Each structure stands twice: as C-alpha cells, then as structure tokens.
Amino acid sequence: xxxxxxxxxxxxxxxxxxxxxxxxxxxxxxxxxxxxxxxxxxxxxxxxxxxxxxxxxxxxxxxxxxxxxxxxxxxxxxxxxxxxxxxxxxxxxxxxxxxxxxxxxxxxxxxxxxxxxxxxxxxxxxxxxxxxxxxxxxxxxxxxxxxxxxxxxxxxxxxxxxxxxxxxxxxxxxxxxxxxxxxxxxxxxxxxxxxxxxxxxxxxxxxxxxxxxxxxxxxxxxxxxxxxxxxxxxxxxxxx
Amino acid sequence: xxxxxxxxxxxxxxxxxxxxxxxxxxxxxxxxxxxxxxxxxxxxxxxxxxxxxxxxxxxxxxxxxxxxxxxxxxxxxxxxxxxxxxxxxxxxxxxxxxxxxxxxxxxxxxxxxxxxxxxxxxxxxxxxxxxxxxxxxxxxxxxxxxxxxxxxxxxxxxxxxxxxxxxxxxxxxxxxxxxxxxxxxxxxxxxxxxxxxxxxxxxxxxxxxxxxxxxxxxxxxxxxxxxxxxxxxxxxxxxxxxxxxxxxxxxxxxxxxxxxxxxxxxxxxxxxxxxx
Amino acid sequence: xxxxxxxxxxxxxxxxxxxxxxxxxxxxxxxxxxxxxxxxxxxxxxxxxxxxxxxxxxxxxxxxxxxxxxxxxxxxxxxxxxxxxxxxxxxxxxxxxxxxxxxxxxxxxxxxxxxxxxxxxxxxxxxxxxxxxxxxxxxxxxxxxxxxxxxxxxxxxxxxxxxxxxxxxxxxxxxxxxxxxxxxxxxxxxxxxxxxxxxxxxxxxxxxxxxxxxxxxx
Numbered sequence: 001x002x003x004x005x006x007x008x009x010x011x012x013x014x015x016x017x018x019x020x021x022x023x024x025x026x027x028x029x030x031x032x033x034x035x036x037x038x039x040x041x042x043x044x045x046x047x048x049x050x051x052x053x054x055x056x057x058x059x060x061x062x063x064x065x066x067x068x069x070x071x072x073x074x075x076x077x078x079x080x081x082x083x084x085x086x087x088x089x090x091x092x093x094x095x096x097x098x099x100x101x102x103x104x105x106x107x108x109x110x111x112x113x114x115x116x117x118x119x120x121x122x123x124x125x126x127x128x129x130x131x132x133x134x135x136x137x138x139x140x141x142x143x144x145x146x147x148x149x150x151x152x153x154x155x156x157x158x159x160x161x162x163x164x165x166x167x168x169x170x171x172x173x174x175x176x177x178x179x180x181x182x183x184x185x186x187x188x189x190x191x192x193x194x195x196x197x198x199x200x201x202x203x204x205x206x207x208x209x210x211x212x213x214x215x216x217x218x219x220x221x222x223x224x225x226x227x228x229x230x231x232x233x234x235x236x237x238x239x240x
Numbered sequence: 241x242x243x244x245x246x247x248x249x250x251x252x253x254x255x256x257x258x259x260x261x262x263x264x265x266x267x268x269x270x271x272x273x274x275x276x277x278x279x280x281x282x283x284x285x286x287x288x289x290x291x292x293x294x295x296x297x298x299x300x301x302x303x304x305x306x307x308x309x310x311x312x313x314x315x316x317x318x319x320x321x322x323x324x325x326x327x328x329x330x331x332x333x334x335x336x337x338x339x340x341x342x343x344x345x346x347x348x349x350x351x352x353x354x355x356x357x358x359x360x361x362x363x364x365x366x367x368x369x370x371x372x373x374x375x376x377x378x379x380x381x382x383x384x385x386x387x388x389x390x391x392x393x394x395x396x397x398x399x400x401x402x403x404x405x406x407x408x409x410x411x412x413x414x415x416x417x418x419x420x421x422x423x424x425x426x427x428x429x430x431x432x433x434x435x436x437x438x439x440x441x442x443x444x445x446x447x448x449x450x451x452x453x454x455x456x457x458x459x460x461x462x463x464x465x466x467x468x469x470x471x472x473x474x475x476x477x478x479x480x481x482x483x484x485x486x487x488x489x490x491x492x493x494x495x496x497x498x499x500x501x502x503x504x505x506x507x508x509x510x511x512x513x514x515x516x
Numbered sequence: 517x518x519x520x521x522x523x524x525x526x527x528x529x530x531x532x533x534x535x536x537x538x539x540x541x542x543x544x545x546x547x548x549x550x551x552x553x554x555x556x557x558x559x560x561x562x563x564x565x566x567x568x569x570x571x572x573x574x575x576x577x578x579x580x581x582x583x584x585x586x587x588x589x590x591x592x593x594x595x596x597x598x599x600x601x602x603x604x605x606x607x608x609x610x611x612x613x614x615x616x617x618x619x620x621x622x623x624x625x626x627x628x629x630x631x632x633x634x635x636x637x638x639x640x641x642x643x644x645x646x647x648x649x650x651x652x653x654x655x656x657x658x659x660x661x662x663x664x665x666x667x668x669x670x671x672x673x674x675x676x677x678x679x680x681x682x683x684x685x686x687x688x689x690x691x692x693x694x695x696x697x698x699x700x701x702x703x704x705x706x707x708x709x710x711x712x713x714x715x716x717x718x719x720x721x722x723x724x725x726x727x728x729x730x731x732x733x734x
Contacts, residue, residue: 073642076641076642080641089638091656100651101641101642104647105642146637299696304693304697306528338682348595429700433702449699457699
C-alpha cells in the first residue's frame, strides 16, 4: 500500500531524513516511535506530500506521488491525517468542518456528507456538538472531531502525528479509544506516538527512529520485549 | 537584494525617459499647434485665459475670505491679476498651492504667471523671468514687549537672535548683521510662536504683516523707528524663464496701472479690509 | 474665549476642511484597498514579471515621501499628458496609490498570520490551493485584515494633510487660512489638533467595536 524508497530530506543543510525505506501493507497498523527531532513527523508529512522529499520515491497504491502533478489532490483525498494541534477550522461549525472537504472535492453531495457526519459523530458520542464551534470544545473533543473530519473522506490510510501529545492526560484515553477502534476495523494506520502502551497493544509493527534514520523495526511485542539495538534499549529504558 | 535594486533601476530609468520625452507634448497638445506654447502671450490669447499661481495665505496680498457667504481668494495681488486679465482680454484662472511649489508650476508650463508677493532675488531670477517691481515692501522688526528697552535701532540687532522666513530677502538681510543668530522658519506663525515664547529676541518681517501680528497679540510690538528698505525689497510677477514677450507686456500693464494710481488704490483697499 | 471666536468666524473653512479630509480619506481607502488586493494577488503569482512589478511598486511607494508623490501626480499629469487635473482628484489618486502599497502589506501579513496548520489540514483533506485560500485561509485572514484596514483609515485622516500643499481645501489648509487671516499663532494649531484628534479617536473607537464584533463571531 505504501512504499518508501531511499527517502532523503534536507532542510537547508540539515539532513533530517536519511535513506528511509519502509513498506506498509493493507490493514497494517505501524507505530513510529523515537525521540523528538528524529524525523518522525517529517516522514509522515512526506507521505502525504505536505513536505517534499529531497530525493527518493514514495509510492501510494503503486503510484509515485512525486510525479503525480495535479493528481496529488486525489491522492491526498485517500490519505487522512490527524495533527497534534487538531487544526480544526475555527470559523466553521463541527458539521461544516466535517462536510466541507467531501462536498468541495465532489466526493459526496451535501446530503450524503451530512449523513456521513451524523454517522461518525454518533459513533463517537459527539452528535450533540454538531452545530458547535471548535472553540467551545475540549481538547479531547476537538481531536475526535478532527479524526471524524478525516474519516469523512473515506480514506484508505490514516496518518496520526502525535495525536495525543497536546492533550490533558484525562482526555488522552478517549482519543486513543477511537484510534484503537479504527485499527480493529482494519484501517491502515501509521501512528507517530509517545504512548508506548498504546503502541504495544494496538500496533502490528513498531519502527524506532533516531537522528533521521530507522534504527530498529520489529513486531510490537518483539521490539518492546527484546530490543536489539543499544540505541533502542537506551530510549526504551527512559520512556517505559 | 540585487534583483530588487535592478528592478527599481529599470523602473526609474523608464520613468525618467518617459517624463523627459513627453515634456514637450503637453504644451503642444494644449495649443494644438507645434509652434505656440500655452503660456506665451499668443498662447494665452488663443486659449482665452491666463492661469495664475499663488499661495493664498498672505493677507493683504492674497488670502481666503468669505464674501457674501462664499469663500473667495482676494487681495492686492488678486486685483492686479484681474486687471491684467482684463487688459489682455482673457479670463483669469487662479491655482492655489504651497509657496515653495509655485516656481515649479511655472517651469512645467502649468502656470502662466505667479503673483504671490514674491521677491525677485538672484537665485529665483536664475529659474524664472520677473517683471518690474510692482510694490516696494518695507520690512520692520517685531519684538516681545519685554524687549522694548533693549532693541531700538538697527545696531541693537547685532548679536541678537532673529527669526525670519526661509528664502526671503529678510533672511538675507539678517544674515548680513554682525554676530546675529538667525533662525530661519517656514512660516510667519512659527516665527511668532518663537517670539512669544522668547526663544528669539526679534523677528524681521514685512511691515503690514508685522503690524497685524502686533495688533492681534498684546505681547508683541513693532519697533518704532527701524525700517529696512534693502535693495530689491520689492515684489514682482514671476513667469517661465524665457517667456519674454509676455514679461514685456506685463511690464507695460504694471507701468500703466501705476500711472493711473491703481496700485496704491488696491493696496489701500486691501489694507482697509484687514485693518478694521 | 479666543478659540471659540476663531471657530465661529472661520466655521466655513473648518467644516469644509473636515468634509474634504474625511471624503479624501474614505475614498482613498476604498480605492487603495481594491488596488492593494490586486497587488497582493500579483505578489502571490507564480509568474516572475507580475510579481516583480508588484514588489517594486510597493517598495518605491513606501520608500518615498507622500509630499513628493502628490506633487508628482499633480504636476506629472500635466507634463506627461497635458491634463489639467482637479486638485482633489490629484490628491485622491496620490493618496490611493500610496494606500494601496500599505494595504497590500496588510493583506499579505494578514494571510501569513493564519496558522500554518490550517494549510496542512486543508491540503491533507485533498483541497486544492485555490479552495484552501478561498474557504479556509482568506476568511480567517479577513479577521486580521479588517481591523488593520480600520487603522489605515485612521492613518489616512492624518496623511491626507499633504493635499493642502497643492491647494486642496482640507482641514490642514483650513488651519493655514485661519492662521494667516487671524494672525494668531497658537490658537489655530490647538483647534486643528483637537479636530484631528476627535476624528481619529472616534474612528479608532469604531475600529475597536468592529474588532470585538469579529471575534465574538465564533
């Protein structure tokens, strides 16, 4: 589904992604862990082409996204992304936030989009907020609405960029639950996270990155129980 | 940065070439005739009006006044201008602007003549034609009444601080005084403020203007007995440099008006208006 | 009191001056804003020439004094095109052209101040750049731009005083007329400062109300 080949990214002189190679299968849930500045966010932004790689290729569903030109919009419609700081549209209601993209991109009619929104909000128990504005919501509610907004586009892949890092501890749980449910429904997900327990429980595979490189990669259980690389061991000893 | 500079340079070059190239066009377009400039005697007669520039903030020469509920520009210079227009058989159009912009207006051909109590000093004569003097102005000294006892004669002015208007003959005269400290300002009200606050000891200005300030401000008086008549202390009409035929014609008209006693009459009337 | 008498005697000039100053400022704002929006578009353009022209225009206008600009328009129009321009029109053109440059900067900064995350979210949903600008960025930028435009209006009230140098009967000119006719030096200054202050203060308050209205909106 997603194939990253020899990906390199430079910000001016800084080499932030060094020869990254990853393959992600349909339905897989992959957790990306590592210290700050390791390049995790940059990597998933590259996959959504929100950042442009300096060299290397990224294939989504067999298509090289760097060569897609105008079709990049279509490709992005199939990839959903959830951000650390939610990035809800403050001047739109919850309903409008969710229905805007499906309608504007021509994916759904207004009625269809509204129905989809209601369905998603019901699942998250947030239907009563449908006409509220984002600034009246708590952090946890905002993030769940943000997830609903991305899901409304019916993407094949969901990318999560530290989705719970900006939340108060009491609200982390409600968002992780939504993510877990998604995983169980078979969604292909790449999750950048610091929540190790979540990674261990929900992820099929865990990739540990440091200094722009993939240091170690294994099944969740194996990586957490038997880390091979000393760098991995060092990191895990500090966060677990 | 380099790119920005080169863009600006190109624009500047474009602008200057357009400006210099089209300068001539304007005059031709007005008279519709390649040989007649609009500001010459012939041009004026052809277009049926004479355009006069002035700065209407200098009574009694030119100022705004409410006549029968309407705002009009009136004064001694205006009477002269009307007379000139009549003699030439054309309409009078008055264009008002900052004093400092008047000579510029002449050189672009936008103004035909400038009558603004302007003294034809040597620097100005380099830029414009001037007619004969039509009014000899006298300059007097204005002081704070507290200084009455120590400023009585011209000699007393030496080593004093003197306020004058920038670019005037008064300024030139003041600079010729030994040891005097000169403060050149852009307008008379500014000079008066400095005088009232005793930042300067005295001011040299045109007689009428000085007397009017003294009248309206109890703390200021005109020094009796100092009267400065320097060379070319008079005012003349300014024209575009080289506009000789019109200059000659205006000289005739001025001499004519003088002979008929009109100049004195107009000045007396203007003086009356402001001296109730 | 002397000041009261001056106000009464010269009320025609003060009233005309106030009307003209406000009219000049208001219309310059309208024209300037429209032009400024156009300039902003050019600046965002992908093509090098429109972008360079717009940038050069803004730099030149912001780098030269208004007094010089108004004289260039008034006298320049005569020299270049033989046009005898009405003084109010010349002032309107000069002030509008000047305002456009500042408005372009206001618009640019208003757009840039919208959080980058809004771009990321919008693009990640598959919206095009144009759609993002139209539905997400611009509506939010407007919230920053409108109060800044209001402030530009207040600034214009003071800036239009250069019009007096070419003979427009604005508030500044009214003050000069009163000074020269009354031979009073201080009082006319106090009066005109007070009037300008009342105008700008009132406008600032109105801008403040506008700002609050906009922020209550969500």
